[in-house]
Amino acid sequence: MKITLIGFGTRGDVQPLIALGYGLKAAGHSVAISAASxxxxxxxxxxxxxxxIQTNMHALMNSDAGKVWTEESRNSVEEGRNxxxxxxxxxxxFAADLLAAIEDADLVVSGLTSFGMAQAATQLSGQKHVLALFSPLNPTSNPAATMMPMIPGVNIFMNKLSGKIAQYFTYWVFKEAVNKFRESLGLKAQTYRDYAYEFNHNTKVLYGVSPQVMPHPKDWGQQLHVTGYWVANSQSDWQPSAALHNFLSAGEPPVYIGFGSMSNKNPEATTEIMISALQRAGRRGIIHSGWAGLQSANLPDDIFVLDFAPHDWLFPQMAGIIQHGGAGTTAAALYAGVPSSVVAHxxxxxxxxxxxYELGVGGKPIRxxxxxxxNLAAAIHQITTDIPMKQKAQALAQRLKQEDGVAEAVSVIEDAMRHP
Structure with missing residues (x-):
């Protein structure tokens, strides 16, 4: 079977698809992955x-529009508009790239950003279509699987309503682009009712997330699957630079601070906040420069600025992790068994x-x-000194490593090919 996996987004959208692709290839399928240049x-x-996909995601995230989206969205309305x-x-x-990418596929696995266009194209062609998600977007009364629960900790009607609002929001964000694409294919415009039916009832959905972290809600239908994380030993032969090796060997385990693909209008000021926080907490640190290019001209000897290292190699060596809360980075932190706190953009x-925070394996998130x-120094202090938190993080990591999310996802995909 020929399968095309679409990862239109940042590294966290692509890396899990590589792990899934390994599983599909091992099962005898031909796999292509569509991703930004x-x-x-x-x-x-x-x-x-x-x-x-011709789009350069790094350039897009660091454009004026990208910086406004990541830094200046103070609420959901602003975020959606940006x-x-x-x-x-x-x-x-992207529409043209998608059509070319899936032309020869028997089955297409789309993501949130590609769902509307992939659904339209496969509806017309008769190809099979599966949706892969890494965060909860199907409405439920369970707050542990609700993106923005109105009443956290209470399983009631209001949480399901908030899920529907969040889902409408995703429809609204992509509506104009998707309906232009549908018009070009000779299809009628998609209403929210159409979108919700496809998203919640008519498409197999794979959540590449552990059910121990995001429990499978009882009110989700049989077509929604929480498979476990899709992980692979990304670069088992990767070797650190001499400078990084020497830094790690020179003292106690450092604290990692990194915001991944998040852009930044003033990277120098953000770096200074990180340096000051590490000094206040009395900790050595590794600052990941990321797509924002975090850097400082006055870097103390006990802080190292890192361009790249695989999370599965680096994170287990850290005393604590401060990260942006992307689904992939969160999964890597949980797998490492190291407490973390999120600075959510x-x-x-x-x-x-x-x-x-609710699982007891990290501190309260900071916006x-x-x-x-x-407040960053306080977060660093908590995740590096709270012994019960560290024990919970280590125990959860051991349980996660018993799962095989890729095998479960491959089984669902093969079932989707066999059945209408």
Whole structure:
């Protein structure tokens, strides 16, 4: 079977698909991965056919629109408006790339950003279609699987309503681009009712998340599957630079601070907050420069600025982890068994920050626009000194490693191919 996996997003959207792709190839299927141009080398070096998406995600996230989205969205309405503006910039190009990517596929696995267009294209062609998600977007009364629960900790009607509101929001963000695409295919415009039916009832949905972290709600239908994380030993032969090796060997385990693909209007000021927080907490640190290019001209000897290291290699060596709350980085932190706290910028990041805190394996999340050296230092102190938190993090990591989310996902995909 020919399968195309679409990962239109940042590294956290692509890396789980590589793990899933390994499982599909091992089961005898032909796999192509469609991703932004930034990730061509990553896809091809993993042994997969690369189906190009012309958008450069790094450039998009660091554009003026990208910086406004990640830094200036103070509420969901602003966030949705800013994201819709970004989608409008790349929608037509992505539509053409998607059609080319899935042309020869028997089955297409889309993500949230590609769902509407993939659903339209496969509806017309008769190809099978499965949706892969890494954060909860199907409404439920269970707050542990609700992106923005109105009454956290209470399983009532209001939590399901908040899930429907969040889902409508995703429809609204992509509606204009998707309906332009549908018109080009000769299909009628998609209403929210149409979107919700496809999303909640007519499409198999795979959640590449552990049920121990996001429990499978009892009120979800049989077509929704929480499979476990999709992880692979990404770069088992990776070796650190001499500078990184020497830094890690020179003292106690450091604290990692990194915001991944999040852009930043003033990376120098953000770096200074991180340095000050580490000094206040009395900790050595590794600052990941990330897509924002975090850096300082006055770097203390006990702080190292890192361009790249695989999370599965680096995180187990840390005393604590401060991260942005992306689904992939959160999974890596949980697998490492190291307490973490989230500095949430947008989208699903507050949800993952909250789940880490509720599970007792990390501190309370901080919103990016509220970040100070003082509250970051307090977070660092908590995750590096709370012994019960460390024990819970280690115990959860052991349980996660007993799961095989990839095998479960492969089984669901093969079932989708066999049945209408």
């Amino acid at each position: 930034d990730f061509q080398m990553m896809v091809e070096s993993a042994g997969f056919v690369y189906a190009p 994201m819709r503006r970004m989608i409008g910039q790349v929608g037509e190009t 947008m989208a699903d990041q507050p949800f993952w920050g909250r789940r880490i 990016r626009h509220n970040l100070t050296a003082e």
